[in-house]
Amino acid sequence: MVDVGDVFKALADPTRRHILDELAERDDQTLFEICTRLGTKHQFTSSRQAVSQHLELLEAAGLVRTRREGRYKFHTLDTTPLAQIAERWVRTRPQENP
Amino acid sequence: MVDVGDVFKALADPTRRHILDELAERDDQTLFEICTRLGTKHQFTSSRQAVSQHLELLEAAGLVRTRREGRYKFHTLDTTPLAQIAERWVRTRPQENP
DNA sequence: TTGATAGGCAAGCAGTTACTTGCCTATAGT
DNA sequence: ACTATAGGCAAGTAACTGCTTGCCTATCAA
Numbered sequence: 001m002v003d004v005g006d007v008f009k010a011l012a013d014p015t016r017r018h019i020l021d022e023l024a025e026r027d028d029q030t031l032f033e034i035c036t037r038l039g040t041k042h043q044f045t046s047s048r049q050a051v052s053q054h055l056e057l058l059e060a061a062g063l064v065r066t067r068r069e070g071r072y073k074f075h076t077l078d079t080t081p082l083a084q085i086a087e088r089w090v091r092t093r094p095q096e097n098p
Numbered sequence: 099m100v101d102v103g104d105v106f107k108a109l110a111d112p113t114r115r116h117i118l119d120e121l122a123e124r125d126d127q128t129l130f131e132i133c134t135r136l137g138t139k140h141q142f143t144s145s146r147q148a149v150s151q152h153l154e155l156l157e158a159a160g161l162v163r164t165r166r167e168g169r170y171k172f173h174t175l176d177t178t179p180l181a182q183i184a185e186r187w188v189r190t191r192p193q194e195n196p
Numbered sequence: 197t198t199g200a201t202a203g204g205c206a207a208g209c210a211g212t213t214a215c216t217t218g219c220c221t222a223t224a225g226t
Numbered sequence: 227a228c229t230a231t232a233g234g235c236a237a238g239t240a241a242c243t244g245c246t247t248g249c250c251t252a253t254c255a256a
Contacts, residue, residue, distance in 0.1 A: 008110040011187070013214080014103055031233065050215055052233075071223040071232050082188045089109070090177075090184040111244080129203065148245055150203075169202050169253040197256100204251070212243070221234070226227105 002062035004088065007081045010061035016054050018044050020063065023077040030072050031055065100160035102186065105179045108159035114152050116142050118161065121175040128170050129153065 010016055015038075022037055023029065029037070035051050038044045046054075055075060058064040062081045067074045108114055120135055121127065127135070133149050136142045144152075153173060156162040160179045165172045 004115070005110060005112055008106050009213095012103060012106040012110045015214085017102070032231090047216070048233085049217085053214075073233070079188075086184055086188040090180045090188065113244085130201090145246070146203085147247085151244075171203070200253105200255080202251105202253080205249085207247090209246080210244095213241080214239100215241100216239080217237090219235085222232085224229100224231075226229085 002081045002084065004085060006061040007063065007085055010058050010063055013054070015044065015046055015050070016058055018042050019051065019054055019058065020077060023064065023075060027076050028067075028074045030074060034075065100179045100182065102183055104159040105161065105183055108156050108161055111152070113142065113144055113148070114156055116140050117149065117152055117156065118175060121162065121173060125174050126165075126172045128172060132173065 011020075018038055019034060022034055022042065025041075026037070031048065031052055034055070035046065035048055038046055038051065055064060055066075059066060063078055065076045065078045067076065109118075116136055117132060120132055120140065123139075124135070129146065129150055132153070133144065133146055136144055136149065153162060153164075157164060161176055163174045163176045165174065
């Protein structure tokens with residue numbers, strides 16, 4: 001079970017949301033792929049290190065999973081934390097309180 | 099339409115989540131009520147100004163609505179921003195991308 | 197009118213965050 | 227072996243955050 005605060009913090013940054021958008025469009029991307037596609041497709045220029053640090057944070061929040069293959073590191077979107085947040089913060093809140 | 103970033107930022111802080119919890123349990127509370135109940139029921143002591151500033155931020159994010167009545171200001175939970183972020187970030191993400 | 201209660205305003209401060217800069221390691225191609 | 231590529235590490239910095247402190251305004255009860 002991930003920390004809800006970490007997930008919300010991760011989602012609070014626009015660059016990180018763009019990264020998640022990008023990974024939602026195309027999974028299994030390397031750091032450099034994400035960087036270039038953020039610039040070309042999302043008009044959002046960020047340095048390699050900036051994106052790298054964002055990916056670290058996203059991984060810590062459980063939103064991104066990584067897989068090493070040679071000198072490449074592939075990044076994959078993991079939506080289970082989002083589902084957990086929805087469970088706690090969206091579905092239950094309007095009608096009932098446990 | 100509220101800013102998604104503001105909502106996530108608002109939800110990123112544990113104190114603010116406690117405040118929302120408190121408002122979910124009992125709606126239409128004044129600042130002082132929220133302060134005392136945060137302490138007694140949630141074991142979460144925060145000063146008046148701290149809570150006040152959190153409420154300001156929550157209101158800016160659209161998660162709390164206020165109503166003045168004499169010298170009292172009542173705070174009400176508004177869940178529509180949660181529904182909106184669910185629409186954008188939870189329901190659509192796992193299967194499809196628009 | 198006086199005092200108490202509910203809340204607001206704004207400056208200051210310590211801790212955090214997003215980003216840069218510079219250098220280093222590791223894998224792969226030639 | 228040498229060079230280019232993919233990525234990591236860590237210190238530094240400017241901006242932001244959460245909170246405190248001190249004072250001020252407004253409403254109500256006596």
